[in-house]
Amino acid sequence: MAYKFTSLFAGGGGMDLGFIEAGFQPIAAFDNDPVAVSSYKQNIGPHIRQIDLRGDSEALADSVSRADVLVAGPPCQGFSTVGLNDPNDARNQLLLRTVEIACQHRPRVVVIENVRGLLGIGFRKYLNRLQSALEEAGYAVTTATLNASEHSVAQHRRRVFIVASRVGVVSLDLRRQPPVTLRGALHGLDKTHTASAHVFPNGGREFAIATAIGPGQKLTNVRAGRGCVHTWAIPAVFGRTNAIERRVLEGLLVARRTQRVRSNGDADPVSAARLTRELGFPTAAILAALVNKGFVRRVGAGYDLTHSFNGKYRRLVWDEPAPTVDTRFGQPRYFLHPDEHRGFSVRETARIQGFPDDYVFPSSGQHAFRLIGNAVPPPLARAVAQQVLVTLNTYDAQ
Known part of the structure; x- marks a missing residue:
């Protein structure tokens, strides 16, 4: 029988897809974003519910208590160096809300993903409170920064994973996989998957900027x-x-x-x-x-x-992984195709994140890029899930 998991802040389903691919069975998922909930239902299943996780919910309590594993990707904007980087952002409290739910209902394993900014000095109080609460509840806590490019994802994306276990220590010393290049990730996509990309019109100001930017370069x-x-x-x-x-x-x-x-x-x-x-x-x-x-x-x-930004119009390189895919990845003023004066399409961006081609995203590009950019790359989630599976199997075999 497959181990069961419940997902908090499920978003478009990247983390959940990785756990499913590793052999886990989803029993419930929750998110407050109606667009994310709709996309999740279309791709993964109807077991997701739209609720505000700051409140109490009997449905939440039941599904977490029945799960072997609780996975969560609380909002990262307050912790992110690309985002607000604000220690007082109200959304930061949702990280601690995840811990409250875990300690109250005590699943066997808890997996939390967030940005590296969480490790910064200004946010250390959140990490310390998280770890102390989980350890007091009987969990062994492992924290590691993982780079998606080392786990079959065609981008450099470093994220913090916190894994708490009541069934033995879960190792996050993952075996590294050969890097996937941008060329490898996008191989075989036809024009029907790239036609929706934002193209700079010939002769315009941004077209002139793009023509001056070579592969591996940016305007700064x-x-x-x-x-x-x-x-x-x-x-x-x-x-x-x-x-x-x-x-x-x-x-x-x-x-x-x-x-x-x-x-x-x-x-x-x-x-x-x-x-x-x-x-x-x-x-x-x-x-x-x-x-x-x-x-x-x-x-x-x-x-x-003037123009003191760190870099715009960043042109990617075919034979390297992409930089971190964020919610702006479809805008060519931030990320340029290696050869063409355009941004990346939704399907190209989804491939770079490690989503399969049959995964459907909203027709609105704005919503699609937001869901993709905020997602945990499924291959990275799968690698973590496989380590959790090893720990559960070892414990249950004793």
């Missing part, structure tokens, strides 16, 4: 190196600069990060006097000209670069 003014294209390298879009102005821009790029004033943030504004000392020639008039041209902005008494 605050990083340097072969993989970085600066706005001053695309004069047709951002305007022309001369050689001395580019020297000042590149000097500012370095100086803003090497001599810090604040204890937080990525970089600090730079004074004209300091930049003059660094470069060895007067810079005040040049900085003023660059402000007028839109490459530099005044910040208090100092100067900083």
Whole structure:
């Protein structure tokens, strides 16, 4: 007989699909998002219910108490460095709500997935409270950061898994699998699966930016190196600069990060006097000209670069895994196809996440990318589920 599991914050079903593929039987799933619930029903089964997990529910209590395993992917936006990264985000409490449910109904194993930001200093209190509560309830707790690219997923996606067990320690020292490249993941997809991708119109501003970005490169003014294209390298879009102005821009790029004033943030504004000392020639008039041209902005008494995002228009590379698939993956201003001036289609994105081609997503691209980007890649979930299965089988065989 298959071991049973119940799923909290099930989303579109990525974690659940991985556990099913490992041989587990789902008995219940819960989520508060009607779009996710509808998609889950279409792909996995009707046993999911739409409820707010902050409240009490008799149906929740019954299904968790009957399950061998409780799996959960509580909202990560508050913990995420890409998201709000807010220790006071109300959604952070849902992680502890998961632990409350587990300790009250005591399934044999609890599996929780979240972003790496959970390990940051600002969020350590949540992790400590989680671990203490589970250990007091008799669970042995294992925590590990796993990279999906090492488990048959064509993307670098590092996530924290917390596994608590009352039937022996579950090892998260998983055997690494050969990497899957973007080319391998997308092999065989025909035009019917890519036609829905967002394409930049020929001759437009964003088309001109895309033509300047090569594989493995991104548009950013605050990083340097072969993989970085600066706005001053695309004069047709951002305007022309001369050689001395580019020297000042590149000097500012370095100086803003090497001599810090604040204890937080990525970089600090730079004074004209300091930049003059660094470069060895007067810079005040040049900085003023660059402000007028839109490459530099005044910040208090100092100067900083405009377009100070870490990277947009990131063009992927065929023979490497993709970067982390997030909810913006279909927008080419964030992620560009390796060869074409377009974003990725829903089906391409689903493949990169490890979903099978018969998995159906909402017709609305916005909803589809949100469900895919928030999902646990099924092959990674399967690898964790297989370790849980080994522990359960070993314990029951004694």
